[in-house]
Amino acid sequence: MSQPILSLQGLTKRFEKKLDFAEKIAARLGSSVHAWQVHAVDGVDLDIAQGEVVGLVGESGSGKSTIGRMIAGLLQPSEGRILYRDRDITELRRAASRKAALKIQMIFQDPMSSLNPRMRVKDIIGEAPAVHGIVPRSKLRPYVDEMMQRVGLDPSVRDRYPHQFSGGQRQRIGIARALAVQPDFLICDESVAALDVSIQAQVLNLFMRLRKEFGLTYLFISHDLGVVEHLSDRVVILYLGRVVEVAPTEALFSGANHPYTQALLDEVPRISPEKRQFHPIRGEIPSPMNPPPGCHFHTRCPKVFDRCRVERPALRPIAPGRLSACHLNDVQTASGSRPTTTTIPRESIYSRRG
Amino acid sequence: MSDTVIEVRDLRTHFFTRAGVLPAVDGVSFSVRRGEVLGIVGESGSGKSVTGLSILGLVDAPGRIVGGEIMFRGRNLTELTSHELRAVRGHQIAMIFQDPMMTLNPVLRVSTQMIEAVRAHEKVSKAEARQRARDALGRVGIPSPDERLDAYPHEFSGGMRQRVAIAIALLHSPDLIIADEPTTALDVTIQAQILAEVQKLATETGMALIWITHDLAVVSSLADRIAVMYAGRIVEDGPAPQVLSAPLHPYTVGLIGSVPSRNRRGAELAQIPGMTPSLLDLPEGCAFRPRCPRALDQCRQPQPMRLLKPRQEARCCNPHLEPLEVTG
Numbered sequence: 001m002s003q004p005i006l007s008l009q010g011l012t013k014r015f016e017k018k019l020d021f022a023e024k025i026a027a028r029l030g031s032s033v034h035a036w037q038v039h040a041v042d043g044v045d046l047d048i049a050q051g052e053v054v055g056l057v058g059e060s061g062s063g064k065s066t067i068g069r070m071i072a073g074l075l076q077p078s079e080g081r082i083l084y085r086d087r088d089i090t091e092l093r094r095a096a097s098r099k100a101a102l103k104i105q106m107i108f109q110d111p112m113s114s115l116n117p118r119m120r121v122k123d124i125i126g127e128a129p130a131v132h133g134i135v136p137r138s139k140l141r142p143y144v145d146e147m148m149q150r151v152g153l154d155p156s157v158r159d160r161y162p163h164q165f166s167g168g169q170r171q172r173i174g175i176a177r178a179l180a181v182q183p184d185f186l187i188c189d190e191s192v193a194a195l196d197v198s199i200q201a202q203v204l205n206l207f208m209r210l211r212k213e214f215g216l217t218y219l220f221i222s223h224d225l226g227v228v229e230h231l232s233d234r235v236v237i238l239y240l241g242r243v244v245e246v247a248p249t250e251a252l253f254s255g256a257n258h259p260y261t262q263a264l265l266d267e268v269p270r271i272s273p274e275k276r277q278f279h280p281i282r283g284e285i286p287s288p289m290n291p292p293p294g295c296h297f298h299t300r301c302p303k304v305f306d307r308c309r310v311e312r313p314a315l316r317p318i319a320p321g322r323l324s325a326c327h328l329n330d331v332q333t334a335s336g337s338r339p340t341t342t343t344i345p346r347e348s349i350y351s352r353r354g
Numbered sequence: 355m356s357d358t359v360i361e362v363r364d365l366r367t368h369f370f371t372r373a374g375v376l377p378a379v380d381g382v383s384f385s386v387r388r389g390e391v392l393g394i395v396g397e398s399g400s401g402k403s404v405t406g407l408s409i410l411g412l413v414d415a416p417g418r419i420v421g422g423e424i425m426f427r428g429r430n431l432t433e434l435t436s437h438e439l440r441a442v443r444g445h446q447i448a449m450i451f452q453d454p455m456m457t458l459n460p461v462l463r464v465s466t467q468m469i470e471a472v473r474a475h476e477k478v479s480k481a482e483a484r485q486r487a488r489d490a491l492g493r494v495g496i497p498s499p500d501e502r503l504d505a506y507p508h509e510f511s512g513g514m515r516q517r518v519a520i521a522i523a524l525l526h527s528p529d530l531i532i533a534d535e536p537t538t539a540l541d542v543t544i545q546a547q548i549l550a551e552v553q554k555l556a557t558e559t560g561m562a563l564i565w566i567t568h569d570l571a572v573v574s575s576l577a578d579r580i581a582v583m584y585a586g587r588i589v590e591d592g593p594a595p596q597v598l599s600a601p602l603h604p605y606t607v608g609l610i611g612s613v614p615s616r617n618r619r620g621a622e623l624a625q626i627p628g629m630t631p632s633l634l635d636l637p638e639g640c641a642f643r644p645r646c647p648r649a650l651d652q653c654r655q656p657q658p659m660r661l662l663k664p665r666q667e668a669r670c671c672n673p674h675l676e677p678l679e680v681t682g
Contacts, residue, residue: 059541059542059543059544060512060541166629166630167398168629169629196397196398196568196630197397197568197569197570197609197612197613198397198608198609198612198625198626198629199397199629200612200614201611201612201613201614201623201624201625201626202625202626204614204623205622205623205625208620208622223541223542224614225542225615226571226613226614226615227614229614229615229619230614230615230619230620230623231614231620249619250619263543264542264543266546267542267543267545267546268542268571268615269545269546269549269569269571269572269574269575270571270574270575270615271570271571271574271598271610271613271615272574272575272598273574273594273595273596273598273599274595275553275575275576275577275578275594276575277550277553278546278547278549278550278553278575279550280543280546280547280549280550281543284511284513284514284543284544285541285543
């Protein structure tokens with residue numbers, strides 16, 4: 001891999017609630033109040049190459065959005081480093097950090113809550129480039145028009161307010177706003193989750209077109225494996241704040257290594273003309289306030305054995321470009337057999353018919 | 355057919371707003387048989403949720419059922435008084451909503467709410483009602499139902515809460531359950547658990563199920579029949595395998611083509627141009643005409659539902675009869 005554009009090193013985020021004065025007194029008097037800590041993100045390492053689309057997949061509480069927000073500079077990491085073009089953005093000085101922050105833009109899930117309802121579209125898109133001196137104010141209008149055209153909005157609606165648009169169009173405004181500061185790294189946090197299927201397809205097509213046109217790098221955060229499979233070059237699977245598997249998209253979807261990934265892929269509803277039987281994994285994602293020891297997944301894993309309950313599995317290479325954090329890989333490599341992989345039947349009746 | 359549980363004929367539910375009349379549901383007809391799972395699929399604003407709410411008489415002002423009939427056990431539900439309807443609701447027809455936090459009262463224990471639901475329709479002792487509630491929780495796969503019965507809704511996770519909502523729906527062994535996007539807010543692994551549970555219950559109890567969703571993939575794994583809605587009308591209705599493998603209406607074709615996992619990776623998705631029209635300003639004739647790649651002049655005329663293949667109907671004069679191709 002060429003020099004990564006973005007590199008996460010041991011990135012950790014803990015949300016803490018400390019005791020306030022009254023609670024400290026209460027605790028001293030024997031009350032059961034206590035400080036708590038949530039390990040939202042726990043030592044994540046990841047390199048993203050220039051022009052790559054990385055899909056970040058996980059269920060709620062897996063820390064995927066927290067990672068996105070730390071990279072975008074909206075949250076401070078508790079530990080670890082975020083290197084953007086070899087410079088730690090959490091330690092940069094003001095001017096330099098602002099410059100780096102501009103190059104990393106985020107597109108949110110709900111455009112209605114991320115667009116100021118009292119601003120006109122032209123101001124939403126034009127404010128940042130004007131403030132940061134990317135475009136002189138005299139040339140702002142044609143610049144905003146150009147941005148709107150790029151995302152498939154008619155520039156004649158520049159004087160409207162966000163509520164006058166449909167959900168898909170609002171998402172396009174959010175994308176235009178991000179593009180207006182000429183970023184080279186886009187974080188899409190569930191950016192198509194709230195959209196209808198037909199509108200979702202339009203926005204996904206737009207993302208792919210923009211990638212080709214501007215050579216953008218994406219971190220695509222989603223719980224929707226179908227969307228991630230379609231768009232990403234590489235997929236990172238998170239579980240309770242830890243990376244459990246990293247693999248090129250095709251390799252992952254044709255044979256997942258980690259039992260959690262296997263379960264996740266098995267349970268994605270797919271369009272198939274036959275009814276199917278679900279064989280869900282038991283239980284639910286444990287609370288990040290009190291994560292299980294050892295491998296976080298051992299409470300639900302069908303292949304659990306003693307070691308999983310005590311020792312945290314390291315994220316280790318299992319094939320070129322593939323990493324997985326599972327003790328089973330050691331066992332099977334030692335006994336000479338290949339790691340287990342499942343294949344999901346990819347054929348559909350469209351190919352079977354005739 | 356004798357084992358028809360519910361038959362909806364030409365249902366019209368309109369909303370009378372200051373801006374004008376919104377025909378949210380405009381001439382919807384379908385029937386569901388015992389043990390059958392009907393999937394109603396549509397995008398936001400297609401009228402799929404209002405259809406479900408109309409059956410239970412839960413449409414609020416300014417909305418009103420303005421026409422059609424809903425035949426259930428030989429009675430027309432649209433003609434019942436609100437008092438009579440209450441006896442049906444929750445007893446013979448139950449509903450499951452998207453957000454279980456909205457169906458459950460946050461300040462009452464689950465046991466209180468479930469016992470209340472049992473005793474609202476049947477004269478049984480509290481102890482007996484509690485026993486029934488306990489059994490219902492056990493049936494939907496809640497571990498140690500005895501202890502969980504006395505918990506408050508906030509003490510359950512999202513998936514567990516939805517199970518509680520399903521358990522409440524099951525209390526009176528209804529003939530029909532209407533589920534409105536019940537798994538949309540849940541994670542993939544939890545969604546699979548709920549789908550497995552519902553699948554098992556539907557086959558065990560023989561109740562009919564109407565599953566309302568925007569997600570074709572979810573219904574494809576669950577439904578026997580699929581009805582596709584667009585702008586207040588059913589545009590296609592047929593057995594699930596046929597609708598998914600050989601859709602007739604161009605909208606259904608577009609909808610299936612838009613699903614990312616159906617396309618080759620990285621290829622341009624077969625998107626439907628434009629967006630859903632405003633219900634206030636529907637195009638004349640077929641509402642899909644402005645977005646349709648197969649539109650003809652005669653599409654300006656109102657399109658009736660036509661039986662084009664065995665058991666498969668569509669509201670289209672230029673239906674898609676050639677086999678569906680995979681893009682890429």
